[in-house]
Amino acid sequence: MSVAAVLPVSRSSSVVLNLGDAPAVISLASLIGDAALSAKVNSLVERGDAPGCIHALLPAASTLLASSQYSNGQVSSAFAILASTAEESGVEGSALHDLLLEIANTAKSAGSASEKPEEKAQRSAARVKALAAVYHVAAAPVTRANILQILLETAHERNVDALVAPVLARVDSWVEAWALPTAEAQKLHRACVDVAEALYAGETGGPAAERAACTAVLERMEAYLKTFEAPGSNAAAGVEVARRACALFLAAPHTFASDMLNLSAVKALASAPDAASKAAGSLLTAFLTGTNDAVASALSAHKAALPALGLDEGKLRSKARLCMLAAAASASRANGGNGVVSYADLRATLGTSDDMVLEATVLEAVHHGVVVAKMDQIESTVTFEDVTPRVFGDEEWKTLLHDLKRWEVGLQRLMHVTL
Template identity: 30%
Template sequence: MTTVVPTSEDDLSLSVVRFTSELAWADAGPEVVESQVDRLCVEAQECMVSGRWLDLVSLMLTSADLIFSKVSDKDLECVFTVICNAVTKSEDPDEILEMAKLISAKIVQQPNDRPALRLKILFNLYNLLDIPRGRFHVYMKSLNLAINGKVAEHIVPSVKKMDSFLKEWSIGIKDQRELFLTVSNVLRENKSSAKDSFKFLTKYLATISGEDAHEMNAAKEEAVRAVVEFVKAPDMFQCDLLEMPAVGQLEQDAKYALVYQLLKIFMTQRLDAYLEFQTANSASLKSYGLVHEDCLTKMRLMSLVDLGSSDPGQIPYGLIRDTLQISDDEVESWVVKAISAKLLDCKMDQMNEVVVVSRCTERVFGKQQWVALRGKLATWKENIANVISTIQANKITEDASQAMQGVMIR
């Protein structure tokens, strides 16, 4: 096997050109190989002398497809390290971006051939770039490679840094939209990341306003997916989907109106509404992969949450029984389920058969909930101010009392 043995940065690039061209022309005979290799090496030297780094990258990538099929992982990584390093030579941001596009396009051409290694090469390229636009482009290529090559687990950890990435890249709404949807699709491939996938899907939908009819229409399928994923999720009980125009458009859509109706039931109504809907639309629910028994369980919990929100303080056992359509013996077990899911903070008064609620999760957190929260914070602030005033008054009284005692003693 041919081995690249560099002695300087220029030698590195020439070695790669020689290495790849020898592979490309190996079947043409010694004389042809020698002439072609010499020609390509001269061309590479001219590119380096004149500072035409994009042309040099293009030249080194000419036989890249052969590299992937004929060399070891170690040699392949070595070759692409040299190619990627060319982005550090230029001072022109546009040229750097074009080099990054050219290299990343070549790397992702065959995602099923050693995808993990290809992804590693892309990460190396990302780290060598110092222009935000180039980094964003390479990261997007990495996401798509992770999906197509089925190696999502290798890129999932990077998603945790998304906030810092967005700050660094400073990308517009259109790019954010593409990013959020792609990240959601990557996380969707990883079953343990279902919640994060849903989070980025809602971020995507939130970027779409009613002003762009084309984007609204393109988002319908994803809006439906978001609704179905929310209803399916056994541990998600709160979302902002109803407030998003991309989801709201489903209400008047002939094909998807039932999906919107189902979401509205889960977010604003109780079990009886769901059972009525399910009776009339059982086939539609099955077509979306929704299981009635799972929906029933979730809807009972959400109905119990609604009781806690609508009737703060105390909820009679009988009201829970009737709302959840269960037996008397099951009331306490459903309250325990709600506590375990962190939907309620409460105590069960078995003597008086009431549930005393101290905190309840809101299914929808919109304008009304913000107003209520503002009122609670204002009350809390006033109470704290009163406590501070009382403490200060007591301190003054105590200081005065101690002063009087000192006078009496003297």
């Protein structure tokens, strides 16, 4: 009796290993070609010892991973057989969880020492596919989350992050559906951060693609940092990613609004032991809430830490002007304001006496989507028609509600005229 014949991949189907003229459904032991292993596995099958079968076959599965003579499909099918065997074995609870993680960790690392350099890329893909097969078979939410974490870590460690890129867009909905404990959610989100950063670092598709990749990193970082809002969480444990998130936000040419200052892990930067973390938190606070003088003061105070954060002082000063302009635009529209600001007021806000610098800043802000504005050089005014708030707090909600109410009244008038 072959192993595969009694080890379904799911409750309704078996794994097919396509080996040309060989039988379509075969045992893993037969696939390896080890007669002694085949005899041992068949004996374990007859005794109904599913965990014993798995532990006997794991070294054989490692052989599949290490050799390029076996296709990715064969490898993933083999690991699906092992995972399905565990799920159907009658083992439950933590024992089943541990057994499936043992299978997953085998797919991650077993046999890697014997890989030839020229085979590493192909075998890396095989490992990712094998882990995907185990993930799809696992049923328990925490087990699925842990296997997905291992899958992401494997792809990242082997520089094949692109293979798991689609996960990043769906992981938030999965975490919510699985109702994971905070610690498990943190580990999974942390693995996503590493993958997203690698994808951004390797992005070569031009400005639009780089912008999208940068946005994806910030989204993954914020998702991770938000897990520290759960009761009893140690916000200090999120400081490393918080520092990187602040630095990325400050360095990115298209980011001007964020709610990160509300996050406990970002607040914890102020009490971090290293100068770079303190600088990251202080600079972000100045950029999102401070005046031009506050930004200048923060840059002066933390100038020595900028290289450690990968930040350029000149670029930060240019970006600060855009942030100050956004603040002025928001203030001009608050509480039903008409959005009109004089050149004189904007020069004071931006810390410049040059109208050309002011106008260039407005044009750059429009280009980056920070504001929608019209300049009147005759009247020396700028009319802000829309703005992206630096932060979204109580005042921003009031402004939004006011604008919605005004829009509702206008719509009702239009409907009355039309009818």
